[in-house]
Amino acid sequence: MRGTRTRHVVLVGGGHSHIQVLESFATQPLPDTRLTLVVDRPIAIYSGMVPGLIGGQYRAEELEIDVAHWARRAGAQVIIARGVRIDAENRQVAVEDGPPVPYDVASFDIGSTVAGLDLPGIREHALAARPINVFTREVEKLVARARAHDPGDPFLVVVVGGGAGGIEVAFALEHRLGQEAKGQVEVLLLEGGPTILPGYPQSLVRRVQRHAQMRRIAVHCHEKVVAAERDALRLANGENLSYHALLWATGAVSHPIFRDSGLSTDERGFVRVRSTLQFEDYENLFAAGDCATLIDHPKTPKAGVYAVRQGPYLTGNIRALLAGKPLRSYTPQSDFLTLLNLGGGIALGTKWGLSVEGRWVMKLKDRIDRRFMQRFQLSRRAGPAS
Ligand SMILES: Cc1cc2nc3c(=O)[nH]c(=O)nc-3n(C[C@H](O)[C@H](O)[C@H](O)COP(=O)(O)OP(=O)(O)OC[C@H]3O[C@@H](n4cnc5c(N)ncnc54)[C@H](O)[C@@H]3O)c2cc1C
Structure with missing residues (x-):
């Protein structure tokens, strides 16, 4: 995809991977590229701290990432709208209440929804x-x-x-x-x-x-x-x-956008992606986080830790595709540290078949979560506003 004409990269969704893409493009802009973020709401919530918010441990603003702000820092146009359909042949994303957004390269990090909402009542x-x-x-x-x-x-x-x-x-x-x-x-x-x-x-x-x-x-x-x-x-x-x-x-199921667009999905409607995070059938479309199912690792849990880990691969591969360079393969880690916040300062943890509990586990979880948030909240305060 090398050339002199300006290419248009469209990011749909403001999840854990896309925030890293925006951070990278803010510090190291893409040459000859126009960037657009399509997101249904300007503020994203970091899910790892939600139980702590419910339990009264955190304030709402401690979980918030201003993705629209990050997009502007990356020089992107921001469209606050829900992406509803992908026309992969004509390279357009249809959005609610607005004209379609054309792209050369598009990436999706739109998370998931919960199963069973269609049951009566x-x-x-x-x-x-x-x-x-x-x-x-x-x-x-x-x-x-x-x-x-x-x-x-x-x-x-x-x-x-x-x-x-x-x-x-x-x-x-x-x-x-x-x-x-x-x-x-x-x-x-x-x-x-x-x-x-x-x-x-x-x-x-x-x-x-x-x-x-x-x-x-x-x-x-x-x-x-x-x-x-x-x-x-x-x-x-x-x-x-x-x-x-x-x-x-x-459990998690996909938003209908991929199935409604006639794309290759798994049985829960998540789009199937190669190890490079490119769609199975289209090399100029990427997906990461919950909304993507890796063809080679279809049982990878729908958890934020994977969306976080995929961020650097997604960033690098969008850059590589635009530069005509080889893309890197992402392999999910076989196990990850799961930390469950039980409220009252107690958490449980598990990895490699072992489990632990206590106040120190909660302190560890708090440290990990705050470190991720600081990366996006401190820079938000420090960075130039648009
Ligand atoms: C209560 C709860 C607690 C959890 N705790 C943990 C935990 O401790 N650790 C862990 O690893 N995982 C946890 N998870 C799972 C975790 O929430 C998800 O795996 C994670 O959020 C997925 O990240 P993501 O980047 O794929 O999407 P998300 O973080 O969900 O981000 C999706 C983004 O896309 C936007 N969006 C959605 N649809 C559209 C659309 N059509 N058009 C445009 N924008 C759109 C959203 O507004 C949002 O900005 C928890 C889940 C829940 C429900």
Whole structure:
């Protein structure tokens, strides 16, 4: 893709990989290139600290990355709109409420959404873990409701989804509501499969169960929610359960954009990418983070740590493609350090089949998360505003 004409690079989404692309282009601009960021909201939220925000450990602004600001520092035009379709043949991205955006090279880092929102009543009555900014805002309203709740009547919280996200949400809420609600709080975590934390070591599962018993959290597996009404949900076995707050933290599925565009996707609708992060069928289209499934490593978890690690590869490969140089292959690490914030200053950690817990684990998680945020927040204060 070498040439003298100005090329147009379009980044869609402001996730963990794209923020690094923008940082790199801000410090080392691309020659003969025009840059555009299409993002549905100017501020991105760093998900690793969301349980801490819910639990009252962090303030909202400590989790915020101003991606629009970073884009302007990189000399990019910013279009605040949702990308809804990709016309790969004509090299255009269709956006909501605006003209299509033409590109020579485009990259997608748009994250994921949660599964099961189309079940009856879920969209209307459950609070979904994604989009995260809506989730965190609505959690504050939930806390206010719990505060105002009749102290004589236990406030019942149901969290659906026994993966890492659902567990952190359940513990964080139990901790926060335990401090702020006047009456008793009961938290019920429902998992449709046979175990919580599938794919994680048994020792971690046992630690979570032990902590749940010590707190007010009941964990029930083999419980599939099939529908919800305003104050009760229905399980697959026909049972109805009442609730005051219903939170939906089931597994990740893709936004419809890739499937709607007729591109090659996996069974959950995520776009299939080569090890260079290029689309299977188009070398001028890239994707990273949750929204991409690596053809050679399709079971790679949808976790922020992978999106972070892919950032430098994505940056380098966009540069290499434009310069007509060879692209680098990304191989996901076979295991990564998972840290679960249980609230109250306690975290669990697991890697290589081992698990640990304690206040020091929380301190480690806090240090890792803050280091990532400082990189994008300090520079934001230091850098020239547009
Ligand atoms: C409650 C919770 C806690 C979690 N905790 C952890 C954790 O501790 N560690 C961990 O590794 N993972 C964690 N995860 C998973 C983590 O959130 C994701 O894996 C991670 O956010 C993926 O990063 P990403 O860059 O792919 O996308 P995201 O960070 O989701 O960013 C997507 C970006 O694209 C924008 N966007 C979305 N759709 C469009 C569109 N159509 N057009 C334009 N822009 C769009 C969004 O506004 C956002 O800027 C957690 C998830 C949840 C729900």
